Amino acid sequence: MGFPRFKSRRRATPSIRFTTGAIRVETDRKHVVLPRLGRLKTHESTRKLARRLEAGTARILSATVRRDGGRWHVAFCVEVNRAELTPTRPHTVIGVDVGVKHLAVLSTGKLLPNPRHLDTAARRMRRLSRRMSRRVGPNRRTGRRPSNRWERARRQVARAHARVANLRRDGLHQLTVRLTREYGTIVVEDLNVAGMLRNRRLARRIADAGFGELRRQLAYKTAWNGGRLIVANRWYPSSKTCSACGTVKAKLALSERTYTCTTCGLILDRDINAARNLAALAHEVDTAGSGPVAGRGADHKTRPGGPVATKRQPGTATAGKTGTVPPQGRTA
Structure with a gap:
């Protein structure tokens, strides 16, 4: 396997993946159980996953906990029995x-x-970034710790992104x-x-x-x-x-x-x-x-x-027609 590769606490996204141990969804649809962390309450309901687990059509393989935008998320890797579907x-x-x-x-x-979400939020993100830059941030060279106002501004910028x-x-x-x-x-x-x-x-x-x-x-x-x-x-x-x-x-x-x-x-x-x-x-x-x-x-x-x-090579167009685009909405 080689030597372990450690993540950076500053640049990497905080995350951990559980593959063994007690991993389950509670029957109340509002709590999950993870190894070492115990029973955790979820913001969103887990009823869709719980129904599949109770019916026996799904099996949890692993659970990944990660922090994104100041919030903690848990994602379950699930083996699901999918029904054969056909497009309309x-x-x-x-x-x-x-x-x-x-x-x-x-x-x-x-x-x-194109909705252009980044352009829509660019003005607010610039304002939040200026606010964070004007506050006392960390300095690794001198060992200065960031102020509480800087931490609060940093969380606002992270949530905007x-x-x-x-x-x-x-x-x-x-x-x-x-x-x-x-x-x-x-x-x-x-x-x-x-x-x-x-x-x-x-x-x-x-x-x-x-x-x-x-x-x-x-x-x-x-x-x-x-x-x-x-x-x-x-x-x-x-x-x-x-x-x-x-x-x-x-x-x-x-x-x-x-x-x-x-x-x-x-x-x-x-x-x-x-x-x-x-x-x-x-x-x-x-x-x-x-x-x-x-x-x-x-x-x-x-x-x-x-x-x-x-001119393109002949043989691809249908006789009597100028184009090869099949009629939309019917058999190609």
């Missing part, structure tokens, strides 16, 4: 294009706004639950979020949107609800490809929010066009099998010195 529209394909202006753009044309994180997490859960329960196949992009955060102009807004958390939740919730998640190649030109005729542009600036095709004359919102291309990708994955998608994917960036527009 199991044969429908939906393409999801995430962004900063709109959190998610669906191939049906629906735009889901925790509230923003909770609002963001709640919004993402509601969105992913709605998508996975309704659509049978969801297509998203494989975004390089770590690389996108290096853009100093958009890093704060990208981090506030939570692109990585959105894809993570879609991955396991599609399995829970009996759906399927398809992840497009990172270099797949969803924004540069025309969703009507398949023409691929060599360049498309980020400031161009409207896609204009020089071949067929299509004029469409940039994000809706990308979402439709993602939805069409599911049809080609089903046609080509588990191998690479012919004529649509790309393993490298679009060459900047190439032609203005190039």
Whole structure:
């Protein structure tokens, strides 16, 4: 196992995980029992977990206690017997294009706004941070201990940050639950979020949107609800490809929010066009099998010195139709 790795008391989140000992939920739905800590009262009711434990459909594996935003939380890792679920529209394909202006753009044309919780709370968080900086804080070099007013201000700042994180997490859960329960196949992009955060102009807004958390939740919730998640190649030109005729542009600036095709004359919102291309990708994955998608994917960036527009390889479009996007709301 190697030598133990100790956590920092200042930088790490205080947490402890119990895997053995007395771990149970009391019958009054308001208390839990943990090893060494004993009987603890919970702020939220535990009736949902208690019902599963009484029915024998769940078994507690471990319990983790952690402190977040000045509050202590206990999370139970539970083995649950899940019933086989089916989405409301199991044969429908939906393409999801995430962004900063709109959190998610669906191939049906629906735009889901980005709530921007961090921007909403930024003014209050700046005020609380200034208040904390003006008070006597700790000094490790001289051994000075922080004042009670500084500790109170620090707790207020921590609660403000925790509230923003909770609002963001709640919004993402509601969105992913709605998508996975309704659509049978969801297509998203494989975004390089770590690389996108290096853009100093958009890093704060990208981090506030939570692109990585959105894809993570879609991955396991599609399995829970009996759906399927398809992840497009990172270099797949969803924004540069025309969703009507398949023409691929060599360049498309980020400031161009409207896609204009020089071949067929299509004029469409940039994000809706990308979402439709993602939805069409599911049809080609089903046609080509588990191998690479012919004529649509790309393993490298679009060459900047190439032609203005190039035609995709034939064989993916249906005869008599210009596009490959399946009709929304019906069988793909």
